[in-house]
Amino acid sequence: YDYGSLFSDCPCYTVKLDPAEPLPAVTNCQWRGHAEQRQEHFLILIFIFSHLRDNLTSVQINADAEPSHCTVEVQTDYRESETQTDPYSPEYVLPPGRTPPELLLKLASLTWGQGLPAGLAEVQMIERMRAKLAWEATLPPLSDLSQLDQRRRMMEKMEAEEWAFRDAEIQELHDARLAARKDLLKQRDEAQKDVTTKRLNLIYSAHQDNIENQKKKIQNDYMRGMKITTPPSGDEEKELAVIYLQKLLRGRCIQYEMAKGKKNHQDLIQEQRAIYALQNDEHQLQKAEDECVKKEIRHKMCQEEARRAGAVGAELHQLFDTLSKELIRLQEERRIHAFMLLAERDRRLREAEESGRRQVEERRRREEDEIFKHVVQVHQESVDLYLEDIILAALGEKADQQAREEIHRRAKEVNDIAYAMEESRDSLHSEEIVSELIYSFLIPEVERINVQQKVHRKQLKHLQAARAILYGAAQPSGKVHDAESATCVTPESFPQHQLERLSQEEQENEAASPT
Template sequence: MQPSRPLDVVYDPLYTTSTSHNKYEGHKRRVVPNKRPISIKNNSGLVSGPERHKYFCRPVLPHLQAETPEVLYASAHDAANIMSISEDLSASTRSIGMQTMYRDSHAQTDPFSPEYVLPEGAVAPEIESLTNLRYRKGLPVTQAEIRMIEHNRKKKALKKVLPPMSDEASLNLRKRMMEAQEIMDLKFRENEIDEAHARRIEALQESLAEREKQSQAINSERMRRLEKTLMLEKEDANRRNQHDRIKELRKLANKRQRIQTILNQGSKKRDLIEEYADYASPVYAPQMRNGNLVRKSPVPEVQFKDHQLMTLDSIRELEKNLPPQIRTSPKNQFLKRAPLMKKSRDQMTMETHLLNVESAINKQHVQGEEKLPSSPYKGQYRAILQRPSTPNYAPQIAEAGSEVNALRLLQRLIRGRAVQNMMYEGKDRRAELIAELRESEEARRFLSSSFQVPAEETEITKSAFSHVEGEVVSELLDVLQKELIRNKEIAKVYDFAQKAAEDRHQREIEEGARRQLEDLARDRHDQIYCFVTDIHRSTANDYIDSIFEDAVEDLTYRDSVVQSIIMTKVIDPILNILEEENSEDTIVKDLVSSFLFPWVQKHHTQDQALLEKRKYTSAIQALLAKVSQSMRI
């Protein structure tokens, strides 16, 4: 029977055959060829992309010529390139690319260096020594690169004038010149190291100064914030204390007033005359909170009519006869009050509180001398008010005319005395100013009369004045000279201290750098010593291990040889004799007995040991039982 798909055995991976070997397996593996033809190029392993330039490098191979690898392995220019360059130079216009400092992404790029080779026997140009310079690695050229170029020129010049190695004298001279050149190279390198060290120290000093400045700024800012916080807390605490003090003083004053009112109600009687004389008393203005109704004032209205002033002409006549100061009101001249500061307001508040407290204490002393009532609540009961009779003051006013005039005269005298006292107080308060004005007046009079003084007195006076002025000026100049000397000494000491501090700081920096270098060298030596020690230790361990392995192998070999000799020469003859003398059953019985008897003997010994332990245990239990029974009894 022909199958429908005869090639399933080749292409179907799940196809199975009746035999263990599939003859089509090899054909299936060869369906896809293993080798690619040469015409097909696979570039999947090549480097590509924007980072492709990082994988370009030339191999560093040993060479015998004194040229750099760039010159040695540079590719030669072919004639076609030379012709194209000459054609470009001969053209009227050409396109030139130039290397800028920055590209579009503001990142510096190294300029392109074309490949070149030197023909055989040609002298290497001087510019060849500058091929290793790159941007920020020698370019742009500075004074250091110029010194390096001059140093290289001197070396080349010295190499040119070196004597040949033909005889001993030339060899010695060549040796001395090379030693001098080596010393010069060492000095040049030492100078470079010193400059680098100086730059590092300068950078370190700048960083230290910057850090010190930052720390000072941070500390000053922190101190300013702390001071501001403390001042705010202090002001807040003072404000709270002032508020609490005022509140407590008001409470004390109110409490004292209430107690004083209670005491006065019990001790003081009602003064009807004083109440009726005071129009603000409850007689005229009763308080509604006490249950009194507002009623019409009992004081009668007095109507005064002057028939002479009822006409317009009489009023005009009266206006003409009035003095001008009555008809014109003076201009209000308000005094500008100076603004009060916080300190003045606090002082005024303190004085007011002190006066209130003093008045309250004085009242308390005055009331303490009086006889207190038997009960402080005796005067709290309000008496029934009765309306008194309406007084008549008309005859009293008429009779008291002379008394009123006398009182007015007395009032004028008192006011005049008060003004006089104010004048005397002002005079006492301005006594120094008055004395100064009098002295100036006397001096002016003296100067006006000095023209009449003889010339001798004038000279004496001038000499006296000049003597006094000279003494004062000399003393002042002496003090200023001493102060100047003292300031100079202080400045000198301050400069000396600053210089000493700078020197100490510089020495600390140098010592720190030196110690850092010593620590680095010590760590490097320790690391090298550890590496060498580990190598020696591992070598010794390997050597000892190899010795031990050889000894063990030798011992095992000897033991195996001895055991084989014993087995062949001693044990095998004995076994052969025993096998010949005894049957197999006897040998089996001997083997079984050699295995079973030791086991039985071991168990027998263990049973005897258990019996011994049980004997002592039973004796102890019996003794404990007897003791417990005796204790119960």
């Protein structure tokens, strides 16, 4: 087998295929088949080893709440761009008991190719809808009758803004259409120019081809005439002379016969000449009559054309007159509408100024009322303070006087009782008073001192032990003080804050003990 035909001597070029939809560099374009197969295997294993628990309770699902089937569409990663249809847009389903947002309901009419994917115009529309919803939220409620005028003014202002925005949109559409018409006219002119240029080029090329052909023909004829001819031989000269003589004799014979025939038929020739002369006169008369008839027909056609043009002119005059009147009416209507808008604007400005002046007057009246209230309140407070000071001074003097009288009276009563007790007191009563003083004051004080000494002795033991522990931990050689050095610990050598903490803990323990 000859393998040489399988190869080519032509230079090889690298073939590069551009993707139908170029993806960004961060997107992973590797095949994800292995990962998907792995996920499928994991799902199968989970399904095999999964089991239901016995303690699960069955729940009755409402069949009406969820659809029995759902529509699912799949798009592959590797596809032909020519077979791509509109992307799948799932239906918007709300859970039961939820209210759909108003903005989302207004965007439900957008479909692929008609608003989707969203561009600058759709984003502006969404922003305007959000602004309008925010504006509607700021409107005064209809239940408030005092703000109906403000609500009406706000709605009129919003309506004027909507009309202005709509006029701007219409103007933009008109500008876009005008630009499109201009582009179409420009393209048509360019196409016409291209066709004309092509035609002129064809004519010019044909003319140039004709000139070139003529030049070539002239050059060929010139080159053909420059050829060298050989002289004729003697036999050929004789033959040519005989042929030429025969031609002369034949021509002379024909001339003689023609002259003889002309002479014999001279009368007939004269008669025929006369007839042809008469026919020429008749032809001239016929031509004159035809010219007259043509002139009449042309005149009639001109008259009909003039009448037709007059009728068309009258109709056009009436049409133009109607259009001019309609234009004047529209201009007057626009002017009246402009005057009406100006008058409405002036009226609104006057109303705004009047409302502003009214608000200023009302605010000034409220300020004056508030100032008057504050002044009256200040006067009233001054009077109240003056009366309160007088009343308090009188009450203080009266209470002081009554208190002095009551004190004098009580002191007198106590003195009388003390004098009576002194007069009626004996030795037993005096001893009883002394014993009560001893048991009430002296004995409790002695017991309190004893308790404090006991607590102090207990705290001293704890303090000595803590001092020994602290000094034992502080020595680097690890030596421990003996009992004699431990007995040398005094409360004065221990830190004050630790003594206070230990004494507080001892008191708490004593208080917590049942004894």
